[in-house]
Amino acid sequence: MNPRLQALNPYPFERLRELFRDVQPPADREPINLGIGEPKQAPPQFVLDVVEREQAGFARYPTTGGTQALQQACARWATERFRLPQGSLEPGRNVIPVNGTREALFGIAQAVVGAKERPAVAMPNPLYQIYEGATLFAGAEPVYVAAGETGGLPDFAALPEEVLARTELLYVCSPANPTGAVVGREQYRELLDLADRHDFVIAADECYSEIYPDEDNPPVGLLEVAAAEGRTDYRRCLAFHSLSKRSNLPGLRSGFVAGDAEVLEGFLKLRTYLGNATPPPLQEAAIAAWGDEEHVRANRDAYRERFARVLEVLRPVLDVEAPAGGFYLWPRVPGGGERFAKELYAREGITVLPGAYLGRAVDGRNPGAEHVRIALVDDVERCEDAAWRIRRVAEDLQ
Numbered sequence: 001m002n003p004r005l006q007a008l009n010p011y012p013f014e015r016l017r018e019l020f021r022d023v024q025p026p027a028d029r030e031p032i033n034l035g036i037g038e039p040k041q042a043p044p045q046f047v048l049d050v051v052e053r054e055q056a057g058f059a060r061y062p063t064t065g066g067t068q069a070l071q072q073a074c075a076r077w078a079t080e081r082f083r084l085p086q087g088s089l090e091p092g093r094n095v096i097p098v099n100g101t102r103e104a105l106f107g108i109a110q111a112v113v114g115a116k117e118r119p120a121v122a123m124p125n126p127l128y129q130i131y132e133g134a135t136l137f138a139g140a141e142p143v144y145v146a147a148g149e150t151g152g153l154p155d156f157a158a159l160p161e162e163v164l165a166r167t168e169l170l171y172v173c174s175p176a177n178p179t180g181a182v183v184g185r186e187q188y189r190e191l192l193d194l195a196d197r198h199d200f201v202i203a204a205d206e207c208y209s210e211i212y213p214d215e216d217n218p219p220v221g222l223l224e225v226a227a228a229e230g231r232t233d234y235r236r237c238l239a240f241h242s243l244s245k246r247s248n249l250p251g252l253r254s255g256f257v258a259g260d261a262e263v264l265e266g267f268l269k270l271r272t273y274l275g276n277a278t279p280p281p282l283q284e285a286a287i288a289a290w291g292d293e294e295h296v297r298a299n300r301d302a303y304r305e306r307f308a309r310v311l312e313v314l315r316p317v318l319d320v321e322a323p324a325g326g327f328y329l330w331p332r333v334p335g336g337g338e339r340f341a342k343e344l345y346a347r348e349g350i351t352v353l354p355g356a357y358l359g360r361a362v363d364g365r366n367p368g369a370e371h372v373r374i375a376l377v378d379d380v381e382r383c384e385d386a387a388w389r390i391r392r393v394a395e396d397l398q
Contacts, residue, residue: 001234002047002225004136008137009133012353012358013131016353017271019342024346025346025348025349026346026349029349029389031351032378032386033351033378034351034375034377035351036377037177037245037376038375038377039377040248040379041299041379042248043247044248044249047247047289050284050285051281051282052289053284054284057279057280057284058279060279064272064276065097065268065271066096066097066277067280069287070283074091074095074241074258075089075095076291077291078223081209081221082118082223082224084227088234093264094258094259096264096267096271097254097255098254098256098257098271098276098380099254100255100391101207101240101241101244102130103330104240104257105128105131105251107136107271108134108203108263108267109121109137109138110134110138111267112201112263113138113139113168114138116168118141119139120141120163120167121135121140121143121168121169121170121171122145122163122170123135123142123143123144124145124147124171124172125147125359125367126179126359126360126367126368127144127171127358127361128173129358135169143359145158145159146365146367147181147367148179152179152180153181153183156170156194157190158176164200165198167198167200168201170203171205172191172203172222174206175209175211175212175324177326178327178355178368179330180328181325182220183204183222184220185220185225185228188220188222189229192236195236196236199236202222202236203240204241207241207242207255208325209246210245211246211299211325212300213304213325213351215300222239222259223237223258223259223332233260233261238257239259240256241255241258242254243290244385246289247289247295249289252258252282252285252286253282254282254283254289265282269312305380306327306376306383306384307376309380309383309384310329310384313388313391314331314391314394315392316392317395318333318390318391320332328374329373329376330371332370332371333370333372334397336354337355337370337372339366340354340372341372344390347392348392350386350389350390352372352373353372355369356368358373
């Protein structure tokens, strides 16, 4: 077996199952799982209708790079959403459909890493664990950069020059999982300058970009900032997007990566060997989803209501605020994240994720240890019910 498999850490939900292994939740409480970021709202019916209508397409082999129609739909959406110059995203060159961002975020490290001696990959801490796993499997050193000192965002510029010189890939997540922090224009400009000076690729995980509180102030994107700087070749820039959160379609496994055509050419070659291709009916469904914004606005409205009702319950007892984007709460909890999550499950049958499972200890400190991640993905009534039950446990532990 490949020895690098042994370097991969257990996934957070494996650790959560172990934490709960000997715990029996109360039989008189309805269990509510707010631990996993899986949207519970119904998928758009018009998208499901497309899958039904196009089911004969399952009889055909799909192409790895997706159909031209899907490439065009992704390029059109990104161009309009991020106000990019018309024609700057060439379908098939600057845009490649993928089977969800997880596949692409893992695969890009295998395509990019390996040219430098003792390669390093920088990433936020806490983090989406795929960044770390991709790095380890590519044979590189993961460099964890703590978030929190700069508005919940990692300060990559503070890394030692020696580390930056070895860096081949930098993962950034905006809105961030789990903190909800959003990268601003100036911070993206700083990353572009670092990438130019040290010759590495920026992988911007923007899969939560369409969930935000202010309808008139959507999060800025990496390609948007690059284009504003005149970098319409998107050199060293990759942005990753998905329908999972935007359209409540996690099972469709559909997204895209856009940016540097030279990097994407190599990435597409790798995906061809891996056999990563989306079935034709799902590609048609994705075209329909990317072409509609009405259901996305309704989705944001639903999340706003959840945040408003849940925060009204939790603010009196927890250090918690609404995120700048995404659908997670990231409160500091009494007793630390692991103890709080276990007590909450044992007393109330509510599942949340200990923040330590999303963080990594650096110099003896795990930046997620005092937190839990709460995913407000269930319907509003169940989220509010869960909030009152969380509040009871928080009051007891305090």
